[in-house]
Amino acid sequence: MNTENARAQMRKGVLELCVLRVLGRGEAYASDISEALKQADLLVVEGTLYPLLTRMKNAGWLDYRWEESKSGPPRKYYQLTESGRILLDAMNSEWTSFVDAVNSLKNS
Amino acid sequence: MNTENARAQMRKGVLELCVLRVLGRGEAYASDISEALKQADLLVVEGTLYPLLTRMKNAGWLDYRWEESKSGPPRKYYQLTESGRILLDAMNSEWTSFVDAVNSLKNS
């Protein structure tokens, strides 16, 4: 295993948190989210992102509205629901404590 | 999904790093590792840890020696190999940069 792979593994664990964080900034459609993650070096591919958004929508954390585009088919713009915001807060705390936990293993 | 579940997801991504870090302190057998992870609130179960150790051994990152126990069957004491140490260093860097990446998503 290379570190490329290691990063991929790490990414999996926090994909939902990442998507929630991106949407925490405001509504966005799949390509926006993909772009934001890419900028943070957390690239995900179509085959991962779309099903993930659908799952999160079905879980009630996200909602979406259709919006026409000038350069192609209509887009699904996702927003956090109330329950999504609550989850985001909870997961932010969880993330912090998790990072501390892993870091605590570093030395003796 | 509750935060319990979220933490479980996060944990998956860094299990190998955690095991490497624990072994970075010195050799240990499965229960030692399990205990160390538990203390860091990163509990893993038998069904996960044993196969993981076997995979890492097969990948050449770990080695083990048998040691008799006074209270049960012999134990496999694992140590990092040279390649395991190199991987640990690489994954430590990866982890740091990964945490930064996720944190960079937090605010706009």
Place this chain on the structure above:
DNA sequence: ACTTGGTACTTTGTTTGGCATAGTACTAAA
């Protein structure tokens, strides 16, 4: 009009890896 290229979303199948469960084996104590 029809084709081409770009964009957006969907669907299907594969693979990986964590986990539950059951099983084997060794030791010590009752």
Place this chain on the structure above:
DNA sequence: TTTAGTACTATGCCAAACAAAGTACCAAGT
């Protein structure tokens, strides 16, 4: 010699990331 505790192994299931192919919509060029 049975029981309990510990340590490791083997089998099978399931969720989720990913790859790849497909559908559909739009606009621009011929």
